[in-house]
Amino acid sequence: xxxxxxxxxxxxxxxxxxxxxxxxxxxxxxxxxxxxxxxxxxxxxxxxxxxxxxxxxxxxxxxxxxxxxxxxxxxxxxxxxxxxxxxxxxxxxxxxxxxxxxxxxxxxxxxxxxxxxxxxxxxxxxxxxxxxxxxxxxxxxxxxxxxxxxxxxxxxxxxxxxxxxxxxxxxxxxxxxxxxxxxxxxxxxxxxxxxxxxxxxxxxxxxxxxxxxxxxxxxxxxxxxxxxxxxxxxxxxxxxxxxxxxxxxxxx
Amino acid sequence: xxxxxxxxxxxxxxxxxxxxxxxxxxxxxxxxxxxxxxxxxxxxxxxxxxxxxxxxxxxxxxxxxxxxxxxxxxxxxxxxxxxxxxxxxxxxxxxxxxxxxxxxxxxxxxxxxxxxxxxxxxxxxxxxxxxxxxxxxxxxxxxxxxxxxxxxxxxxxxxxxxxxxxxxxxxxxxxxxxxxxxxxxxxxxxxxxxxxxxxxxxxxxxxxxxxxxxxxxxxxxxxxxxxxxxxxxxxxxxxxxxxxxxxxxxxxxxxxxxxxxxxxxxxxxxxxxxxxxxxxxxxxxxxxxxxxxxxxxxxxxxxxxxxxx
Ligand SMILES: Nc1ncnc2c1ncn2[C@@H]1O[C@H](COP(=O)(O)OP(=O)(O)O)[C@@H](O)[C@H]1O
Ligand SMILES: [Mg+2]
Numbered sequence: 001x002x003x004x005x006x007x008x009x010x011x012x013x014x015x016x017x018x019x020x021x022x023x024x025x026x027x028x029x030x031x032x033x034x035x036x037x038x039x040x041x042x043x044x045x046x047x048x049x050x051x052x053x054x055x056x057x058x059x060x061x062x063x064x065x066x067x068x069x070x071x072x073x074x075x076x077x078x079x080x081x082x083x084x085x086x087x088x089x090x091x092x093x094x095x096x097x098x099x100x101x102x103x104x105x106x107x108x109x110x111x112x113x114x115x116x117x118x119x120x121x122x123x124x125x126x127x128x129x130x131x132x133x134x135x136x137x138x139x140x141x142x143x144x145x146x147x148x149x150x151x152x153x154x155x156x157x158x159x160x161x162x163x164x165x166x167x168x169x170x171x172x173x174x175x176x177x178x179x180x181x182x183x184x185x186x187x188x189x190x191x192x193x194x195x196x197x198x199x200x201x202x203x204x205x206x207x208x209x210x211x212x213x214x215x216x217x218x219x220x221x222x223x224x225x226x227x228x229x230x231x232x233x234x235x236x237x238x239x240x241x242x243x244x245x246x247x248x249x250x251x252x
Numbered sequence: 253x254x255x256x257x258x259x260x261x262x263x264x265x266x267x268x269x270x271x272x273x274x275x276x277x278x279x280x281x282x283x284x285x286x287x288x289x290x291x292x293x294x295x296x297x298x299x300x301x302x303x304x305x306x307x308x309x310x311x312x313x314x315x316x317x318x319x320x321x322x323x324x325x326x327x328x329x330x331x332x333x334x335x336x337x338x339x340x341x342x343x344x345x346x347x348x349x350x351x352x353x354x355x356x357x358x359x360x361x362x363x364x365x366x367x368x369x370x371x372x373x374x375x376x377x378x379x380x381x382x383x384x385x386x387x388x389x390x391x392x393x394x395x396x397x398x399x400x401x402x403x404x405x406x407x408x409x410x411x412x413x414x415x416x417x418x419x420x421x422x423x424x425x426x427x428x429x430x431x432x433x434x435x436x437x438x439x440x441x442x443x444x445x446x447x448x449x450x451x452x453x454x455x456x457x458x459x460x461x462x463x464x465x466x467x468x469x470x471x472x473x474x475x476x477x478x479x480x481x482x483x484x485x486x487x488x489x490x491x492x493x494x495x496x497x498x499x500x501x502x503x504x505x506x507x508x509x510x511x512x513x514x515x516x517x518x519x520x521x522x523x524x525x526x527x528x529x530x531x532x533x534x535x536x537x538x539x540x541x542x543x544x545x546x547x548x549x550x551x552x553x554x555x556x557x558x559x560x561x
Contacts, residue, residue, distance in 0.1 A: 149354050150384030154449060155374040155401035164397070168388040247387045248431030 033214040041215035058200040065124030077136025102127035102188040127188025128181035135177015139170035179236045299327040300485045306360035322510035335496035343511030344489040352378035377451035383442045385430045392426040398449035416444040436467035456488045494536040498527040
């Protein structure tokens with residue numbers, strides 16, 4: 001509760017300073033938009049549904065792209081973590097690929113898929129896949145062997161062994177990787193939308209730029225921050241809290 | 253391969269007073285000319301578990317191999333409580349993992365009900381030395397796990413969760429996570445989880461080694477009661493000779509590197525027993541003397557080898 005009130009005061013002060021600077025007219029409003037201008041733009045955007053549609057499209061892409069990368073990343077990570085040969089070969093490649101910003105994949109994506117939804121999803125996938133894969137590989141290695149043995153002992157095998165034992169057993173070791181993968185994927189998506197200009201928040205942001213409407217640009221930026229924050233708080237924090245409750249990583 | 257169970261347990265002559273011959277199986281006499289039957293359906297008892305010339309070696313980092321088990325032959329009768337005793341590192345865990353199908357032997361056979369097995373099976377459930385309870389599941393879900401894997405119906409699972417949690421006195425903790433429990437309680441969860449799959453053979457790997465004496469005594473009583481109630485075959489590993497005498501129908505003594513079964517002792521003390529009883533203590537002493545003899549003998553052999561080099 002104390003933390004929340006601190007945060008509220010902090011943001012009020014921040015907006016207050018912003019308002020004061022804007023009021024001082026040091027820079028013209030088209031260069032330095034005032035908070036009320038941004039608020040107006042937000043209101044208008046939600047009124048004419050363009051923001052709602054943008055959010056919906058972006059979230060849908062994120063959901064599909066991220067889900068794909070989680071599934072693929074887990075399979076890849078598990079394979080690399082399980083077989084020494086793959087670890088020595090593919091494992092090294094994956095680590096070196098991590099230094100490549102996923103936006104670099106755009107030319108190839110456009111070549112392969114054209115200016116389509118698939119190309120955007122591909123960029124999101126490349127953004128988050130590596131983090132998930134590497135996290136899963138580490139998780140597989142860090143996970144105590146006893147869980148897999150206990151599972152087999154109790155009659156689990158094949159997919160059920162993976163789903164009911166190996167996956168939940170490695171979750172505490174991969175949750176930070178899943179989170180990082182989400183953050184990378186989210187950035188890649190907005191970047192891709194800014195370039196592809198086909199709906200979504202990224203396109204709304206570029207539209208603001210083209211119309212020289214800095215109010216809209218800031219409004220969309222704020223939306224992107226808030227959405228990312230909400231997902232982090234709702235999905236990943238909850239997951240981490242649940243894990244702590246169950247595994248007892250932190251004294252209650 | 254015909255084995256007479258009476259001759260399978262060589263007993264030093266000076267121990268005969270207290271440790272009788274293994275011709276009594278939970279109070280029921282076995283035919284004194286028990287020759288292994290050609291066909292299992294005859295009146296003779298087929299061993300529940302039979303190890304037939306088992307050897308197993310581990311690869312070590314250097315090119316060498318460590319012989320963990322060497323030529324182990326052992327038979328366990330249905331409903332019998334067998335304790336395997338041996339110094340730490342002699343291959344007790346390895347042996348249980350092998351019976352559970354989690355390790356592969358280098359040579360020999362594991363027979364269950366006269367049939368060779370390889371790989372895990374829910375007829376043999378192992379309670380690991382480290383327990384291996386699933387921290388992401390509640391106590392109830394842990395107990396349910398094996399039954400789920402066996403595709404037992406929801407209603408039946410529910411009934412058995414309640415039954416087995418009551419059996420180990422943990423009904424109140426059904427919705428707790430395992431990290432919230434004490435060591436003794438966790439041990440009981442592991443027992444309930446293993447029992448709930450209703451295995452014919454229960455394999456227990458030093459289950460009470462890490463517990464304080466009072467908790468351990470209590471769990472001995474509970475285990476004996478559950479064994480009597482459910483009629484399971486139990487193979488129980490420990491390095492504590494007294495614990496073995498407290499619990500077992502028969503004690504098998506293992507030696508260190510290579511792991512071998514050196515001797516077997518039938519324990520005829522009346523049940524229920526207590527670990528502090530003088531009879532238990534005395535019997536344990538005699539086995540311990542024997543164990544010490546074996547250790548000394550093997551040490552002498554090792555020294556002799558050293559000198560010869
Ligand atoms: N995975 C393994 N790789 C190599 N050596 C092992 C492995 N597991 C056990 N050993 C060795 O095999 C021997 C028997 O081990 P174990 O069965 O755990 O003994 P115990 O349970 O009687 O203490 C020990 O000397 C141990 O060092
Ligand atoms: Mg052991």
